[in-house]
Amino acid sequence: xxxxxxxxxxxxxxxxxxxxxxxxxxxxxxxxxxxxxxxxxxxxxxxxxxxxxxxxxxxxxxxxxxxxxxxxxxxxxxxxxxxxxxxxxxxxxxxxxxxxxxxxxxxxxxxxxxxxxxxxxxxxxxxxxxxxxxxxxxxxxxxxxxxxxxxxxxxxxxxxxxxxxxxxxxxxxxxxxxxxxxxxxxxxxxxxxxxxxxxxxxxxxxxxxxxxxxxxxxxxxxxxxxxxxxxxxxxxxxxxxxxxxxxxxxxxxxxxxxxxxxxxxxxxxxxxxxxxxxxxxxxxxxxxxxxxxxxxx
Numbered sequence: 041x042x043x044x045x046x047x048x049x050x051x052x053x054x055x056x057x058x059x060x061x062x063x064x065x066x067x068x069x070x071x072x073x074x075x076x077x078x079x080x081x082x083x084x085x086x087x088x089x090x091x092x093x094x095x096x097x098x099x100x101x102x103x104x105x106x107x108x109x110x111x112x113x114x115x116x117x118x119x120x121x122x123x124x125x126x127x128x129x130x131x132x133x134x135x136x137x138x139x140x141x142x143x144x145x146x147x148x149x150x151x152x153x154x155x156x157x158x159x160x161x162x163x164x165x166x167x168x169x170x171x172x173x174x175x176x177x178x179x180x181x182x183x184x185x186x187x188x189x190x191x192x193x194x195x196x197x198x199x200x201x202x203x204x205x206x207x208x209x210x211x212x213x214x215x216x217x218x219x220x221x222x223x224x225x226x227x228x229x230x231x232x233x234x235x236x237x238x239x240x241x242x243x244x245x246x247x248x249x250x251x252x253x254x255x256x257x258x259x260x261x262x263x264x265x266x267x268x269x270x271x272x273x274x275x276x277x278x279x280x281x282x283x284x285x286x287x288x289x290x291x292x293x294x295x296x297x298x299x300x301x302x303x304x305x306x307x308x309x310x311x312x313x314x315x316x317x318x319x320x321x322x323x324x325x326x327x328x329x330x331x332x333x334x335x336x337x
C-alpha cells in the first residue's frame with residue numbers, strides 16, 4: 041500500500057535528528073523546556089553552527105541513523121548539513137514509522153517545514169495528479185493540518201512557485217508589509233473560513249484518485265480550530281443567516297467532521313517527555329502516532 045503524506049514540520053520530523061549533535065539535551069516536557077531555557081539557547085547556537093558544516097553525501101543513505109561525521113570544510117563528496125538534514129529527519133518521522141508498523145506500507149513524505157494549509161493542499165493536488173499521470177497508484181492520502189496563521193505568495197522564482205510560511209517569517213519588506221496588513225484586517229474567524237475552503241479542495245481529488253477520503257490528522261491545532269468553528273457557527277447563524285447553508289456546505293466538503301483534531305497532541309499527553317527543545321514532538325510520539333495512524337488507513 042502506497043501512502044502519501046503531507047503536512048508541515050510535524051510531519052517533516054523537525055528536530056528528530058538533533059541527537060547526532062554535541063550538547064543534545066534529549067526529549068523534554070514543557071516544564072523542563074522552561075527550566076532549561078539557557079541550555080536550549082546554547083544548543084540552538086550549536087545547531088545553527090552545525091547546519092553550516094559538511095557531511096559525506098553517501099553516508100546519509102547508509103548511516104542508518106547513527107552518528108554522522110562532520111567536516112568544517114567542503115570536501116569531495118560532501119554536502120552542507122542544512123541541505124540534507126530534512127532527509128535524515130524524515131527517516132524518523134511518523135510516515136517512515138508507518139513502514140515499520142506495517143511492512144506492506146510504503147510511505148511518501150512530501151511535508152515542508154513552515155508550510156501553510158494552502159501550500160500543503162496545492163502541492164498535494166499537483167503531486168496526486170502527477171502520480172496518476174505516471175500510472176503510480178496512491179492508495180491513501182494523509183494530511184497533517186497546520187496553523188491557520190500562515191500565508192503564501194506565488195512567484196516564478198520560488199520552489200514549487202509558492203512561498204508559504206508563518207506570517208512573521210517573511211523576510212522581504214514588501215511581503216512583511218502585506219503580511220502585517222493581512223493579520224490586522226483578518227479575524228480568526230476569517231482565517232478559518234479560508235482554511236475550510238482550502239481543505240475542501242482535497243475531497244474530490246482524493247476520492248477520484250484513491251477511491252477514499254483523505255485521512256486528516258492534526259498536530260495540536262484542534263485546540264484552536266474547535267472554538268473558532270463554534271464561534272463561526274453562532275456568528276453566521278445569528279448575523280448572516282442567509283449564508284448559514286453555505287457555511288454548512290463548506291463544513292461538509294472540508295470534511296471537518298472527520299478531522300482528527302489534536303491527534304499528535306493527544307498522543308504526546310501520554311508520554312513523559314514528548315518534546316524536543318523547540319517543542320516539536322520527539323521520536324516516541326512519532327512512533328506512537330504511526331501505530332495509531334495505521335488503524336485509520
